[in-house]
Amino acid sequence: MTEIRTPRLILRRWHDDDLLPLAEITADPEVMRWMDDGSVLDLEQTAEAVERWEEEWDEEGFGLFAIELLASGELAGFAGLSVPDFLPAVLPAVEIRWLLGRQFWGQGYASEAAHATLEFALQDRGLDRVVSINRMANDASENVVRKLGMTSEYETTHPVHGFALSVHSIDLTEYHG
């Protein structure tokens, strides 16, 4: 059972009772604006997403962690690793991703979870490189990318949806938390 504790968070695999709080987050257009094609997800679509994430954990040995707040036990969102199949040009690669419910923004939780994810990528999975793929103008996400010390690689367009994407990467052999 993969579980990471940071000063304020538990990063862990998904539980059945995460589904309702996650579905509240994925139903929020402000949160989902920069994800995939920008659509919100209903309960069934959210359940399908969690199922895919858990499959990725089983197949790859990494995936998206549920982020639980240590103090309250609330589900705040996700952070973790995923293979970015939607962007063949960047493959082979492992992408770091993050998403928080709106009430959890602006408290440093995404950065805390992202640092723990990079340590997991390096120490537990032996990965030497991780990328981040963001829609252009997603300033909050680019802010996390910058704080992690990721380097800008190139800009491209989403093969299906056509919007502009920026690709960053980090050499984990030079990552010092």
Ligand SMILES: CC(C)(COP(=O)(O)OP(=O)(O)OC[C@H]1O[C@@H](n2cnc3c(N)ncnc32)[C@H](O)[C@@H]1OP(=O)(O)O)[C@@H](O)C(=O)NCCC(=O)NCCS
């Ligand atoms: C991207 C996203 C996760 C960023 O969340 P966030 O809360 O802004 O990110 P952080 O955890 O870095 O916190 C940001 C701010 O919290 C503040 N903060 C408050 N308390 C803090 C603490 N104890 N430690 C650190 N920062 C703290 C800081 O001011 C920080 O901003 P700064 O770095 O400019 O100083 C969030 O906007 C989101 O969920 N967006 C929708 C999903 C998305 O776009 N995902 C990316 C595509 S995969």
